[in-house]
Amino acid sequence: MRGSLKILFGAALLVGATASEADAQNNPANNAAPAAANPAPVATTSPQAASPAPSTPSSLVLHFDPGSAAVRQQDLALLDEASHLYRAGNPIVMIVTGSADTTGSAGANLRLSQQRANNVLQGLVARGIPVERFQVMAKGETDLVVPTAPNVAEERNRRVEITWR
Template sequence: MQPDPRATQIIAQAASDSKTQNVTTLEVNGYTDTSGTATYNMGLSVKRAKAVAAQLVADGVPANEIEMHGYGETHLLVPTGPGVREPQNRRVEIIFH
């Protein structure tokens, strides 16, 4: 799963900002929309979080400062019914702690 150029730029900015802010942990949370099964979506959300975490490490963030979570189709940004393809729900959030 290769992030698009804009996503790569955002991840690089997060890595850079984590070095200049008082950050002890970066929480990387992956999410999906409701298309697909709940089991598949849970795995996909973890895969998304791992891809972003790997890029953060490539951009200089120590792996031990990254905490990853996959939330599957829970915590929808745009509430939808089951089986709905919603691009805004397919996301990874990077939270500084």
């Protein structure tokens, strides 16, 4: 992989971005609305989120099997769609955010969510998107789409969301 990407405690530093741009992205008021609760591959829209073109979804969501960071075969089309959206709108940055359900320890889930995000990143870079255009984050079992008790396997929380600005 070309370029540099530094991972610190589950968050990637933006290459070529200012600290204020990174801070603005991490502001909860700037985040897109959560995706639909459907565990199948989905593209969601949100009027609050900036998108590269007027008719594009605000995010793409890939789901994962329990304990796995491998992109599922049925979600490969979403990587192709993200690549197409990048070429059509040329966003400044694409944000890849990994998450996990509450099964297992918090530390293991943070690592797993990072591996998921990294695998999606690799798939997008392989499709021609420059690595410098990414911000990669891992949330582990925090900020769940579907709140659950500890040690609950919930497919909708095992996800990587791709957004852009």
